[in-house]
Amino acid sequence: MVSTSLGPSKGTSSFGKRHTKSHTLCRRCGNRAFHRQHKTCASCGYPSAKIRSYEWGQKAKRRKTTGTGRMRYLKEVSRRFKNGFRENTIAKKKVKPASE
Numbered sequence: 001m002v003s004t005s006l007g008p009s010k011g012t013s014s015f016g017k018r019h020t021k022s023h024t025l026c027r028r029c030g031n032r033a034f035h036r037q038h039k040t041c042a043s044c045g046y047p048s049a050k051i052r053s054y055e056w057g058q059k060a061k062r063r064k065t066t067g068t069g070r071m072r073y074l075k076e077v078s079r080r081f082k083n084g085f086r087e088n089t090i091a092k093k094k095v096k097p098a099s100e
Contacts, residue, residue: 026034026041033043045052053061066074080086 022035022037023032023042024034024036025032026044026046028046029041029044031041031043034041034046040046040048041052043052051064053064062068
């Protein structure tokens with residue numbers, strides 16, 4: 001004789017009760033990972049001062065690191081570094097050699 005479990009179901013009937021949201025939008029990273037009761041973001045760690053990242057999540061770090069966005073300011077720093085961060089200067093006019 002095969003016995004079947006008559007205990008409470010954790011499957012289909014339980015899915016109908018899921019209509020509350022424990023996570024909402026995070027104001028720092030924009031993901032729906034800010035826990036409303038814990039008041040912390042599961043993705044970026046807000047309101048912690050440092051961005052949440054772990055060594056066991058190498059792929060996650062790759063997705064969020066510098067260079068995955070526009071880098072509006074940072075991509076110009078390397079060019080200014082080559083010139084010694086000079087500012088408010090005017091290039092000297094090139095003197096044409098005297099034609100004979």
